[in-house]
Amino acid sequence: MIDVPAGLKGVAVTETSVGDVRGGEGFYHYRQYDAPGLARDRSFEDVWHLMHAGDLPDGAQREDFAKRTAGCRALTPRVASALPAIAELAGGAGPLQALRAAYELVALDQGMTSWLDAGPGTLQDQALATAAVFPVLVAALHRLSGGREPIPPRADLGHVANYLYMLDGAEPDPVRTRALETYLILTIDHGFSASTFSGRVVASTGADLGSAVIAALGALSGPLHGGAPSRVLDMLDEIGTPDRADAWVRARLDRGEVIMGFGHAAYRTADPRDTLLREVARGLGDPRGEMVAAVEKAVMTAFAERKSGARINANVELYAAIVMEAAGLPRELLTPTFAVSRVVGWTAHITEQAARNKIIRPGARYTGPEPRGTS
Numbered sequence: 380m381i382d383v384p385a386g387l388k389g390v391a392v393t394e395t396s397v398g399d400v401r402g403g404e405g406f407y408h409y410r411q412y413d414a415p416g417l418a419r420d421r422s423f424e425d426v427w428h429l430m431h432a433g434d435l436p437d438g439a440q441r442e443d444f445a446k447r448t449a450g451c452r453a454l455t456p457r458v459a460s461a462l463p464a465i466a467e468l469a470g471g472a473g474p475l476q477a478l479r480a481a482y483e484l485v486a487l488d489q490g491m492t493s494w495l496d497a498g499p500g501t502l503q504d505q506a507l508a509t510a511a512v513f514p515v516l517v518a519a520l521h522r523l524s525g526g527r528e529p530i531p532p533r534a535d536l537g538h539v540a541n542y543l544y545m546l547d548g549a550e551p552d553p554v555r556t557r558a559l560e561t562y563l564i565l566t567i568d569h570g571f572s573a574s575t576f577s578g579r580v581v582a583s584t585g586a587d588l589g590s591a592v593i594a595a596l597g598a599l600s601g602p603l604h605g606g607a608p609s610r611v612l613d614m615l616d617e618i619g620t621p622d623r624a625d626a627w628v629r630a631r632l633d634r635g636e637v638i639m640g641f642g643h644a645a646y647r648t649a650d651p652r653d654t655l656l657r658e659v660a661r662g663l664g665d666p667r668g669e670m671v672a673a674v675e676k677a678v679m680t681a682f683a684e685r686k687s688g689a690r691i692n693a694n695v696e697l698y699a700a701i702v703m704e705a706a707g708l709p710r711e712l713l714t715p716t717f718a719v720s721r722v723v724g725w726t727a728h729i730t731e732q733a734a735r736n737k738i739i740r741p742g743a744r745y746t747g748p749e750p751r752g753t754s
Contacts, residue, residue: 382744392571392739393579397430397727400570405648409568410434415655418564423538424448426564430727431506445537451511452532452541454519458484459529462516466523474715475605477520478513479596485512486589494733495585502733505588506726513722514538517715518545539563542719543707558659559706559716562699565652566717568724570645574598574605578725582732583739595725599718608713610639611700614674621673628677632685640697641678649692656698663705671701 383390398414400407407414410429417426421435428436428444436444454462461484469477494502519529522545530545539560543551568575578595582588599605618627631638643650661668675693682691703713 392576392741393732393737395571395728395731396433397724397731398568398570400645402643402645403647405651407569407651414565414568415651418561418655421564423560423563426567427510427538427723430567430723431503431730446534448507448511448538449532449534449541451508452515452534454485454512454515455488458488459519462519462529463523466520469520470524474517474520474524474711475596475600475718477524478516478715478718479593479600481516481520482509482513482596483589483593485509485516486587486593489589491587491589493585493587494582499730499734502588502730506730509588509592509726510723511538514542514719515545517712517719518542521546521709521712521715542716546712547707554663555706558663558702559708561659562656562702562706563716563720565655566695566699566720568721568727569652572598572604573601574721575725575728579728579732580739582729583736585736585738588726588729591729592722592725595721596718599714599721605714605717605721608696608700608703608717609710611696612704612710612713614639615667615670618670618674621669624670624673625677625681628674629681632681638678640674640700641682641693642691643694650694652695653693653698656695656702660698660701660705663702665701666705667701671697 396410398407398409409417409426410433412429412435417429424445425435425441427448428434428440432440432444458481462481465477465480465484469480489505489508491505497505515532522529530548532541532545536544536551537556540551540556543556543559571579574595577598578591581594582591602610618624628638665671675697679691699717700713703716704710708716
């Protein structure tokens, strides 16, 4: 057996051309393109095309891709009729669980079977349909949980604008739409996160795409992964005012507790996603700007004192929470909205796994008592 670090930190488990995170450099990319650069200059559909087709679209490809993905948004009557029951069972506190249950119905309705029994074209079609329907499900379930009827998707709106439209029925403001689009592009993929790895493990068994996506959703539900943005807002609410930040942070660190929105397993520099989202938040007016600045200062000061001058940086969750809140998303939708983005990355990884598959079956080092009868 080979010794491995806890959490497989630093271990390469496969090869990928989807993207990479270079934590020491404070850099990450999608395919051959700098990810924050794409978030500044490109639409969500452009980057979605890149992740699934391998390159950015030209004019004709862009139009065709937009039509193709918009055509996958509509829910069948069988799925739509089941959503009220799912929303009722999940309640307002379980939107990610509701999404998981609803997407299972989509997978069943589409007759998804093992990718071993389907051609690569079928798997690609399923991948695009999955990413196209995620915001439709999230918006419909959210409205139903509040006693309102779902709003059908509009084919004339882009992916992000349509998501905002389905939430409240209003023509989305371009500034608000672009702010959310920037966030969604930045979070499409980020190396072998827990959810991405989970999806690839399930896909490696030959399971259908739906099962792999549902496994990824399960991993995303954990507060140490996708649940952090909403907890950032909970933290800011608990602190209350900027003058209370220093005492709150020190008390938290004295108890050995995690402070959401700070530190990252990959980066030893500033998180490049945080850097861009900080700019976006300021462009939206950043209503919590003074509070966030006070918390950042308190965390960095207290951490440096405890760790002999070491530095800790904010991660993507800190300003992601601020941007999504300022864009008008309710707190309970922050993690499901993360899923609306990351599902594009998950499905790109799942189709890549299927293209050159080897079942993922690592070993483990046994540390229990020796079996009886052995020396």
